[in-house]
Amino acid sequence: MTLPYRLIWILLLTFGSTLHAEHVMVEVQRGDGIYSLLRRYHLIEYACNIDEFKRLNRLSTNSKLLVGRLYRLPVEIYSYDGTSIRSTTGNDSWERAVAIKEYNELLLQENLRERDYRKDRVLYLPYHIDHCAGPASGSNQPEIVNLGENAGSEEELDRVKDRRQDRDPIAVPEQVTTAGPRTFSIFGPAHAEVPLIDRALAGKIYYIVAGHGGPDPGAIGRRNGHLLAEDEYAYDVALRLCRNILEHGGTPYMIVRDENDGIRDDTYLTPDRDETVWGGASLPRNQKLRLFQRSDIINALYEENLAKGIIDQTMIAIHIDSRHRGQQIDVFLYYPEGDLIGANRADKIHRTLRAKYDQYRPGRGYEGSVSERDLHMLRETKPSGVYIELANIANASDQQRIVRYQNRQLLADWLLLGLMD
Structure with a gap:
């Protein structure tokens, strides 16, 4: 050969x-x-x-x-x-x-x-x-509570294959945004009722994807003896953004879901592995299957909504980066290669964040960036997309941005303003 x-x-x-x-x-x-x-x-x-x-x-x-x-x-x-x-x-x-x-x-x-x-x-x-950060990192896995999964033999590795083509077609339940106060249990009891403030986002659809979840906690940090798991904090910000979109008449889909967590105002969010995806399916252990599971669901929803005449559809992936603990970073964004719509949306969010930093932290400056990246969730999803990294989970200063629930809400609020600009 x-x-x-x-x-x-x-x-x-x-x-x-x-x-x-x-x-x-x-x-x-x-x-x-x-x-x-x-x-x-x-x-x-x-x-x-x-x-x-x-x-x-x-x-x-x-x-x-x-x-x-x-x-x-x-x-x-x-x-x-x-x-x-x-x-x-x-x-x-x-x-x-x-x-x-x-x-x-x-x-x-x-x-x-x-x-x-x-x-x-x-x-x-x-x-x-x-x-x-990712599911293959052996150094991260022991930090998560062992839920009883057995380590397989070398022969069992042969059984882990990409069965994407063998799966049944994705079944997507309908989601409707109606007028008046609405109740969504996914936000938890304290935040379940969502008022309709205005219709600024009417006719717009957003696929909100919190990074990692299930068998994959994502990036891991530590603070005051507590473990910080990327998937929990990214999910909380994603939920808050989803609720914000609903308040302004938009139609968001939470693709990764945890039905018993809801929006949490805690400093330290307990890691778990019970996340599912839109439609109720559990998350596969295999990374490739997990990624295609999400992009397949989004693409099926996209086609259904496009058939209804809804053109304005956006995928938003929310993650938290992991770098050297001494490196402080600002929120930065990626968009798909060659996607001018995604680039424009990412740039609007970037301008909003920069303006908010100038307003609330004058003189500090904002060093977040916008750039192209060839990532699965940007490449394999049909809607234009924006991929957001909120912080460096290993940096003590950046951790303040995610462990304080008030800051998580501010992040969601500023992301919403970027979408509404």
Whole structure:
């Protein structure tokens, strides 16, 4: 088999077969840029892969790749021990092993590696699995209460497949926004009744997607001995934004749902795993299935609403980033590549946030950004989309933005103003 791109690896001599060696190295082809190269190797969805690629190759933000030169990918090489991924990498997380196995098999399927790792004893470990927020990070999983799931054998990893094409068509229940006070139990008893203030957003539909959930807590932070899980805080802000949209006559769909949480005015939100999606289905353990589950639901709703003549539809994904604890960041936004409508909406939210910072924190300045990103929820959903990162969950100052419920409400209020501008 001839690989479509020249792939080179360097194995360092070690005393133990399970010790990792060097990084995967690739030769840049004509037309390659940082994003297109990382996209080819399925590394673009995690921002930390981009940063690590630049660090490994000593590149700046504006660096261009040189045709014919070898560059290190943020993918380490392990000498597979012939027993299991967990024993090879020295980590007992089963879900982490699943993610590593899926990544290696995906590259094999796309001819980006020549042989199966069990045959050539070369295992690839992408950087994001251990260093980015997400379900594959073995370092994050022990922080969550064990709900009794058993770690499977190596053979069980073979059973984790992308069954997207085998699923039944998505059934989408109807949602209607009516006049007068309305009751929505998903907001919890204290916030269930939602008044209709005006109809500023009438005829507009919003698909609100809180990041992660179910078996995946997302990014993890700690504060005063408490664990902060990204999915809980992103969900609370998403709920508040959803309620704000309803107050102004818009039609929001909460795609990820937790029927027993509601809007919470607590500082520390208890992590759980009982989230579902619109329509009531549980969240799969497999990351790819979870993402396609959400985008499939949104696309089905989009087509139904488009058939009714509703054109103004927007997908809003809400996340919380994880970076070095010393790095403070402002709210930043992504939009789909080439999507001018998404870019315009992201820019309006960005301008609103900047104006609010100038109003309430004069002199501080606002350093949030707007940029294109090739992320699943932006790429695979039919409506124009905006992907929002609220804070760095590891930074003590940024944590104030999410742990105080008043700040979570302000975030939702300012996001609403950006949508109404």
